[in-house]
Amino acid sequence: MRKFVRRGSAAQGLGSLLEKIEILRASLRWSAKTNEVDISKLLKQCNELRDEAVNQLRRDRMLAATEGDETKPEPLRQSTGTAKSTADRRKALDERQFVFEGVFGDSAELLDAMEIAERAAPTELPVLIQGESGTGKELLAKVVHANGDRSDKTFVSVNCGAIPENLLESELFGHKKGAFTGASSDRRGKFESADTGTIFLDEVGELPLQGQVKLLRVLQASEIQRVGSDQAITVDTRVVSATNRDLLAMARRGEFREDLYYRLSVIQVTIPALRDRRDEIPLLLDYFLEEATEKLKRGPMQLSPRLHAFLMNYRYPGNIRELRNIIFRMACLADEVADVRHLPAHVLEEQPGDPAVVDIMQETPRSLSEVKKAASDAAERLYLEQALSEVNGKVTDVARNLKLNRTHVQGLLKKHGLSSRNYKRTKNTGNQTPDNVGTQ
Numbered sequence: 399m400r401k402f403v404r405r406g407s408a409a410q411g412l413g414s415l416l417e418k419i420e421i422l423r424a425s426l427r428w429s430a431k432t433n434e435v436d437i438s439k440l441l442k443q444c445n446e447l448r449d450e451a452v453n454q455l456r457r458d459r460m461l462a463a464t465e466g467d468e469t470k471p472e473p474l475r476q477s478t479g480t481a482k483s484t485a486d487r488r489k490a491l492d493e494r495q496f497v498f499e500g501v502f503g504d505s506a507e508l509l510d511a512m513e514i515a516e517r518a519a520p521t522e523l524p525v526l527i528q529g530e531s532g533t534g535k536e537l538l539a540k541v542v543h544a545n546g547d548r549s550d551k552t553f554v555s556v557n558c559g560a561i562p563e564n565l566l567e568s569e570l571f572g573h574k575k576g577a578f579t580g581a582s583s584d585r586r587g588k589f590e591s592a593d594t595g596t597i598f599l600d601e602v603g604e605l606p607l608q609g610q611v612k613l614l615r616v617l618q619a620s621e622i623q624r625v626g627s628d629q630a631i632t633v634d635t636r637v638v639s640a641t642n643r644d645l646l647a648m649a650r651r652g653e654f655r656e657d658l659y660y661r662l663s664v665i666q667v668t669i670p671a672l673r674d675r676r677d678e679i680p681l682l683l684d685y686f687l688e689e690a691t692e693k694l695k696r697g698p699m700q701l702s703p704r705l706h707a708f709l710m711n712y713r714y715p716g717n718i719r720e721l722r723n724i725i726f727r728m729a730c731l732a733d734e735v736a737d738v739r740h741l742p743a744h745v746l747e748e749q750p751g752d753p754a755v756v757d758i759m760q761e762t763p764r765s766l767s768e769v770k771k772a773a774s775d776a777a778e779r780l781y782l783e784q785a786l787s788e789v790n791g792k793v794t795d796v797a798r799n800l801k802l803n804r805t806h807v808q809g810l811l812k813k814h815g816l817s818s819r820n821y822k823r824t825k826n827t828g829n830q831t832p833d834n835v836g837t838q
Contacts, residue, residue, distance in 0.1 A: 484509055491516070497544040499537060505675030511538065511667045518665040519545035524617070526602075526662045527640040529669035532717030535640035536600060538669060542638055543596040551595035556588050559604035566609045568625050571616075577626025589622050589633050596636040602662065603643040603654060610655045617661045637662070672717045676784065679710055679721070686722050690729035699729055702737040703773035710780060713748065779814045783821075791821035 484504040491509075496516055502508055518525050519542045527535045536555060543553045561569050568577075572587030588597060605613065616622055617637065621630045639662050648654035672678065683701070691698060701709070714720050724745065728736040738746070782796075789795035793811070796818075797804040811818065 487513070497549070498541050499544075503675060503678035503681055505670060505677060507668075507670040508675050508678075511669050512541070514665065514667050515542050516545055518542060518667075520547060521665075522636060523664045524636075524662050525638045525665045525667060526645075527638065527667045527669065529640075529642065530671050530717055531642050532714075532719030533669040533671060534718055535642075535669060536598060538667065539596075539598040539600075539638045539640060543598075543636070546596070546636065548595050548636055552592055553596050553598065554588050554592035555598045555600060557600045558609075559601035563606050563609070566606070567612055570609075571612065571622040572624040574624050574626035577624070581626070584624075587622065587624065589616060589635055590631065592635045593633050594635075596638060599637065599639040601641060602639040603641040603645055603648060607655065610658050614655060614658045614661060617658075672714045672721065676710070676780070682718065682721055683709065683725070686725040687729070689722075690726045694726070694729050696729060697734070699732055700735050702735055705736055705738050705741075707773055707776040708738055708741070710776070712745065715748075775814075778810070779816070782810060782814060782816055786816065786818055786821035791818040793818050 484506055487509045488504060491512060494516070496512070498512070502512070515525070515538055525539075525542055527538050529535050539555075540553060543549060556570070558566075568581075568585070568587065570587050570589055572585050572590055573581050575581055575583050599613075616633070619630075620634065621632045623630055645654050645659050645663070649656040649659045683706075687699060687701075690696075709721075709724070716723070724741065727742065728740045732740045785796045785799060786793075789799065793807055794804060797807045800807065
């Protein structure tokens with residue numbers, strides 16, 4: 399597991415690194431009297447400091463990227479009578495030294511999830527994380543653990559869907575020697591391994607009903623029994639679970655125990671899909687490009703304009719995990735510049751429907767200026783779509799946020815064939831899928 403880091407100011411992070419480096423330098427002054435084992439430890443510390451410095455610079459770069467453009471319109475979140483921008487909410491998390499790994503953007507829905515996780519972390523309440531596959535449910539579980547009182551204890555991850563039903567009880571609760579064929583010695587289960595720490599039950603909706611009964615007892619009594627033993631063992635474990643299924647609907651169909659559902663879901667957190675937080679895509683592209691460059695030990699790689707436009711508009715059914723896999727594939731196959739031809743075949747078959755992107759994909763520009771114009775038009779269209787979505791299709795609010803004349807905004811909408819009506823939400827229909835028909 400990658401080490402969790404504390405996001406404070408750049409000065410705090412670099413100051414901490416400098417302090418560690420001074421301690422290491424003091425140790426190296428006595429290197430003549432240091433034995434081989436101690437030298438190995440010092441070398442390991444050097445490597446860890448190097449990795450920490452790289453991560454610190456990467457985090458500062460990502461933070462600067464999200465805060466650098468002061469003219470970018472910020473969606474507002476209404477709370478108790480006051481409007482608070484997503485940028486302010488992000489800044490507040492940073493100032494509270496909220497611990498997380500990686501990067502995230504200014505999506506209001508994702509900030510909701512982060513703030514709920516932050517409030518739930520210091521408690522002992524069970525947390526249920528919901529979201530599509532690849533959205534980062536395990537990462538959020540680690541965030542809950544890292545921001546809680548058990549952050550210095552063990553974090554144990556269990557994929558409930560990957561354990562055969564006949565081995566489930568042994569994996570979770572352990573077994574005694576001779577309990578079944580092949581049980582050649584006593585073995586601790588996952589709950590015992592996570593004692594005083596946190597256990598993460600991923601894909602908890604895949605548990606068979608018999609396994610659900612056993613899990614319910616652990617949550618109720620805080621004790622387990624190893625297979626083949628009558629002795630009850632008390633465990634003190636924080637439970638965080640995750641699923642990509644609708645557990646409440648499954649409970650109503652009799653496929654998941656309703657009492658277990660309510661035990662697991664005292665705190666519910668929903669992570670939005672990547673297609674619903676597209677502001678993160680540029681940040682994730684930079685983050686994964688740098689990660690791939692480092693791990694594959696290769697030189698820097700750039701994205702062609704039409705590839706960048708494609709990635710900005712692709713729907714990502716596999717969410718963040720799919721984006722990371724795409725970047726690593728291209729980092730392996732491409733040279734200095736990656737293009738659309740380096741994408742997997744199944745991704746190309748799901749070509750974005752944005753006309754501006756389709757034009758970029760299908761045309762072979764004759765000059766650099768044509769490439770720049772096509773990419774610029776695609777970015778401008780996407781920017782307008784996001785601006786309309788954030789203000790419920792109100793052109794006046796878009797103009798105010800962008801600090802442009804309303805007539806000019808209407809001209810831009812007409813240029814790209816966008817209609818503000820398609821971005822209005824109603825109580826009955828919720829978010830409307832924008833159609834590329836008509837103009838205001």
